[in-house]
Amino acid sequence: MAAPDIVMYEEEFNQIKTIISKLRVDANAKVVFLVDKNGQQIAAHGEIENLDTTSLASLTAGNVAATDGLARLIGEKEFSILFHEGEKDNIHISIVAQRVILVVIFDERSSLGLVRLRVKKASQELNDVFARIMAKVEREKATAGAAFESPFAEITDEDIDSLFSE
Amino acid sequence: MTFINYASREINCKIVYYGPGLCGKTTNLQWIYDKTNPGAKGKLISLATETDRTLFFDFLPLELGTVRGFKTRFHLYTVPGQVFYDASRKLILKGVDGVLFVADSQVERMDANVESIENLMINLKTQGYDLMSIPYVLQLNKRDLPNVATVGEMTRLLKKKEEPVIEAVAPKGVGVFETLKAVAKLVLSELTKAG
Numbered sequence: 001m002a003a004p005d006i007v008m009y010e011e012e013f014n015q016i017k018t019i020i021s022k023l024r025v026d027a028n029a030k031v032v033f034l035v036d037k038n039g040q041q042i043a044a045h046g047e048i049e050n051l052d053t054t055s056l057a058s059l060t061a062g063n064v065a066a067t068d069g070l071a072r073l074i075g076e077k078e079f080s081i082l083f084h085e086g087e088k089d090n091i092h093i094s095i096v097a098q099r100v101i102l103v104v105i106f107d108e109r110s111s112l113g114l115v116r117l118r119v120k121k122a123s124q125e126l127n128d129v130f131a132r133i134m135a136k137v138e139r140e141k142a143t144a145g146a147a148f149e150s151p152f153a154e155i156t157d158e159d160i161d162s163l164f165s166e
Numbered sequence: 167m168t169f170i171n172y173a174s175r176e177i178n179c180k181i182v183y184y185g186p187g188l189c190g191k192t193t194n195l196q197w198i199y200d201k202t203n204p205g206a207k208g209k210l211i212s213l214a215t216e217t218d219r220t221l222f223f224d225f226l227p228l229e230l231g232t233v234r235g236f237k238t239r240f241h242l243y244t245v246p247g248q249v250f251y252d253a254s255r256k257l258i259l260k261g262v263d264g265v266l267f268v269a270d271s272q273v274e275r276m277d278a279n280v281e282s283i284e285n286l287m288i289n290l291k292t293q294g295y296d297l298m299s300i301p302y303v304l305q306l307n308k309r310d311l312p313n314v315a316t317v318g319e320m321t322r323l324l325k326k327k328e329e330p331v332i333e334a335v336a337p338k339g340v341g342v343f344e345t346l347k348a349v350a351k352l353v354l355s356e357l358t359k360a361g
Contacts, residue, residue, distance in 0.1 A: 036169060
């Protein structure tokens, strides 16, 4: 496998939620959310009732992947910040811990400078959380060895068939 | 790279539809989108040109239900099939859990099929995967057309390992869910080996 699977535990998930909700308040933003580089949404906070967050996550990841490709073409490692400016709303995208994407949506109540400043601080905190998650996954794998406990260890054919039974 | 969230008890898997240009990848997705009940699916996103050729990817999130107390979600992606979009194809394979190859059964497209599978193997390798070990299913699409190659011949040319081979007519839905189910099964049983 290219990279280890991300496994999210309750404790770290709550820490992440706290960090992004604080970031939303500090940056005066409408929405803050976190996606992994493959387009899976990790957490979201703010005015998300009318927002298709699944699509947002997948398009953000596509956007970052395309920009990464562009960066490598011109000899850069990555473009760590992307910014899209709209008439009312703007999107600030940054990469955290090399593997997750932090997205901040904000309007005229905030400013790019403020968002950048607050994102920088939150990124450091998120970095620490993800380092802890990766360490935890490694530890569990090491201690449990081949018997690393997967909740899916006992999936049967019937389980899978039942998913398609509608 | 499966994403398992113990906190919200969810598991997300990424499935990619691969294949040569105009083989019916988007048509597969369109059928699935049309036939699943609204509660189980998200929006079908298509990043296509004005002539409906896929430019970057199509994306369809599907919620399949619960396995062992975990909400199971599949994110289906297609790649742009046209040869010159290779850079985009590479990106979409990032973090893939299962690949579904859609082959065009028309005799004159056989070279394109072969070339596309070769391309798939190379691109998987650049992302650190191996076709031989990743969950993989081969779909022989367009079986209703008059000038198709025989199943035997296509299997001989395109089959790479012990992957399931499924015949399909995507616009009519023949074989579409069967193929998805086959790859979902392989992806989920891969999880049982996690460690």
